[in-house]
Amino acid sequence: MEGESFQSKLDSKPSSPLMVPGTNNSFHTLQAKQKNTTNSSSPRRLVQDVMEKTQYSQERQATFSFGQTLPSFLLFSSPKKDIWGYRRSYRLKIYSTSEQRLTPETQEDLAFSWARYSLAVSKYSDSEQYSTSIYNQNHPWDPPVVFEDFLQDSENIEDQDLVAWVTVGFSHGPHSEAAPYMASSRNFVGFLLLPFNFFYITEKHPGTSPTDVSDTGSLGAGSA
Secondary structure, three states, rough: OOOEEEEEEOOOOOOOOOOOOOEEEEEEEEEEEEEEEEOOOOOEEEEEEEEEEEEEEEEHHEEOOOOOOOOOOOEEEEEEOOOOEEEEEEEEEOOOOOOOOOOOHHHHHHHHHHHHEEEEEEEEOOOOOOOOOOOOOOOOOOOOOOHHHHHHOOEEEOOEEEEEEEEEEEEOOOHHHHHHOOOOOOOOOOEEEEEEEOEEOOOOOOOOOOOOOOHHHHHHHOOO
C-alpha cells in the first residue's frame, strides 16, 4: 500500500492563492441538518432541511483531522456584506481520498504533523512560513519545523489575517495495471476556491449594463 499527500498554504499574500481579498477575515462552516417542525394546518410532523452555522474563534477549534468528514461549506468571509446583508465569502472545497497513515503515537509523526489535518486555519505569522522543512526527513524524531506548534497557542482567528493549510492525498495498492503508470480508483485530488455571496448583479444605472457585477476593488488587500 502506498499513499501520497501534500499540503498547500492559502493566504492573502500576493504569492499565494487568494481566499478573500484583504487581511481582515473570519472562518465559519455551514452544515445541512434536518429539523422537525410542526404546522398548525396539519397534524403531521414535518422534517425540514436547514443550514446550521458554526463560527470558529480560535485556531485549535478550526482544525479538521485527516479523514474526518468535513462540513458541507467551509467559508472564509470578509466583514463586507452584499446587498442582502450576507458577508462576502469564498468557499473552500476539498477533494481527497487518502487516510492518515501515521498517528501521534508514532515517533516519526512529529516531523509530518501537518498531515494530521485535512484543514487547519491559523492566524498569519511571519515565523510560520512553511509547515515543514527539507531537513525534517533527516531527523524526524526532533524536526526543525513542527506544524503542530503553529496551533498550540490557539490564537484568535476572528477578523484576522488568516491562513488555510489544506492537505489532500490518495492511496493505491500494487496491481498489474500500476505499471508503467500509477493508477488508483479515485486519482483526482485537490481543492477549489469558489465565490460565495461574493458577487452580485447590480441594478441598471445610466451608462452601465444590467448584467454588470459589483465592483470588488474595495476589497483589495488590507482593506477588507
